[in-house]
Amino acid sequence: MKTPSVQVNRLIMESKENSQRALYEKVNQDIVDTMTQSGSHYYLALGLSFFGFIVFWIIPWIYQLITGQGLTGLNTPSVWGIYLVNFVFWIGISHSGTLLSAILFITETPWRRAIYRSAEAMTFFSVLTAAFFIFVHMGRPWNFYWLVPLPNFRYLWVNFSSPLMFDVFAIGTYMTSSAIFLYFGSIPDLAAVRDRVTGWRKTIYTTLALGWRGTDFEWHWLFRAYTFFAVLIVPLAVSVHSIVSWDFALSNVAGFAETIFAPYFVVGAVYSGSAGIITLIAILRKTLKMEKYITPDHFNKVNMLLVALSLIWTYINILEIMTSYYANNIFENDILAYRLWTPPYSYLFRLMILLNSVFPLLLIFKKVRFSITLSVLISLGINVGMWLERYLIIAPSLSRKFLPYMWHNYFPSWIEISITLGSFCFFTMLFLLFVKFWPSVSIYEVKEDCGILLKK
Amino acid sequence: MVETVIGQFEDLENLLHAGRQLKERGYQISTLSPVSIHEQIEPLLGEKKNPIRYLTFTGAITGFVFGILLTTIPPVLYPLPRGGRPIFFIPPIVILSYETTILFGVLFTLVGFVLFSGLPSFKRKPYIPEAMVGSYALLVENPAEKYKEIEKIMVEAGAGKVHRDEN
């Protein structure tokens, strides 16, 4: 018999229901209500994020497509700027869902049940945003289909040796797998929603639920398939961010060509993703009134993970700096000096260390871990710090390459900052739509958590 | 025309009791439940086989072979030298076949799920919405018009509603 999580006991004790059926009905009602009852705040938020998406992303991007990449602050040695930083950042955020969903499913951890659905959605939407950024950074994105290895009449194949080609495969596989993973875990919940709505919504959910009835036969197959998806998606997530790091590590640029990059980026991804989860579930808890389902203990558990990841991240950072310094390679020395001691990068570096290595240590204390406000603040800081980390890898290294005559600083222009803002609006918009149209807390998993306890 | 008798139960143990009795009398039973009751129902219905794993394995092998062929054959047929590296170059073969292994493993598992579970189903099948919310249901196939007997067993075990479903 699986041990139910701590919060379920509280749910049962507080609910004053004395039958399992009534308890299950309450769970059902609560979660389906999040989809059917949306207040004006929701529509305001959705409208604002859609407006932000159009105004900050789509319109400047169309202007850039017409005029050219020259609108950015990019220049000849620094040809990669904020667009690539954002790309790596959003792929990093996407590793949250995989961790919480797949790894914790395999280890049968009970506290994942209430939060894994929104984590999986976060994964899928951040991969979408990152894929969008690939198009934004390209010089001629209307020819993107040349990057896909399809047979064609021009006898042209792609260059499989290129790290960007590894990217195409990795991100394509990741997008497909996480979408399938999200969808198949939700089928019983979509069926639950199907039974509660009417009209045109009923048609949509009937189609999406694939005729799920809940027979023992169907549960058996779902569990089997879901286990295989989980087992397959874990090595995939590790490989995806390693491959993204190899865009940099396979060059010979001194600040990029580090062997530690693959594990560094993966650890950083899980770190920033888990911090993103804390922010997200705190918002969900407040706005969807999920206080009984997402409890401070959830924050406690994810915060413990954050402390561990923070320590690993700090260690790898120290490693990177120490080994570069030890090697005494003249090119690496220049980049290191530029990154660590020259303003403005020195200030950004210190801010990054403060946000990523120092503040998360507060999570050692139990009071801080259980406090939702402090958790959210620290996790927002971690996300800012991780964005800064990617920026500090890309921008200083390209500005101080091998030949000093070509050294030139990089500063982002208005269009890059606007599109970065637009990407956050895009992600928010997608997530708000998700909350409305998809059950954002897993109904059957929460029920499973409760029901095992109540046996007359 | 297969008739199914659906009995709604509040308690899982009542359902198991009724199910055991009906199975002893030789009826075909299955259950509807809002959560997976695999552990509890397994002694009653017997262990199910799991052929999905063969499909996943086949998919992974197919993906691996596909990845190797994709990275080996086009560069050899249309060779374009780059970077002093040989045309038959090992690192992209390793990396890309790893990705395609996982991709095809996932896709074949998806196909396996669709094939074995019978979803999406286009026929109307016996179902009560309460079984998705909080109750359990016991479905008994009734080819031999033994409705009264089945109903008696279910009600004795503690069922709520029992009704017939024709389809």
Added chain:
Amino acid sequence: MAGLFVKIMKFLRTYRRPGYFEKPDHRWTMVVDLDRCIGCTACVTACYAENNLSVVGKEDCGNSRNMSWIRIEKYVEGEFPDVKIKFIPIMCQHCGKAPCEVACPTYATYHNQDGLNVQVYNRCVGTFTCAVYCPYDVRRFNWFSWKREKPLDEQYNPDVTVREKGVMEKCTFCNHRIRAAKDRAKDEGRRPLRDGEVVPACVQSCPSGALVFGDGLDPDSKVSKMAKSDRNYRLLEELNTDPSVIYLKRVVNDESSRQA
């Protein structure tokens, strides 16, 4: 069985050979004699004229976006009156093991049978990876589609493509002139190219003869003989990119030029 073994060996020999070509047609090499270079930038101007390079304007130049395929790097050392100025013209080194070629996902840059690193403008999608991977920073991106006002648009060289925004470009060793010379040689009955027949624009315009161009595979060519000099070196040799541009060190009247 032995036939199969032979086939496999032949396959491996062809397709596992680094660089693929067993016998390239030429290995176009440029020798830059830094003793003769006076930093006059005539080569830069000639390259601008020959290859339809765009003038980007003062503001973009200040943001290091100029389009010069060959540049004179100027390093100033010391204070007045002991100032030392060093010039070095740097263009695409056409590396034998070019990092940029391996980086391009669409094969827009690859190595051809003349030992040149060619750039195919039509195939470039603008991922910038080649510019990141190039250690010499010789690659230039078309940030906008610059238009020339009349009558300058009549000055375009018809042998060279005019690039639109979003594509990468770099020095091609005036590949159009190499192709023209090879075509002429073919029309005249497949004779081999003579030394000094192919002259890129920069070599043609250098007043002091600092730039010398020719076939490195031809042991009698001027570049092969000059490359054997004691003063020779290649840029960033430790990165193992195998460049085709050989520099001859400047002779200076101090300790650094004494023979060992």
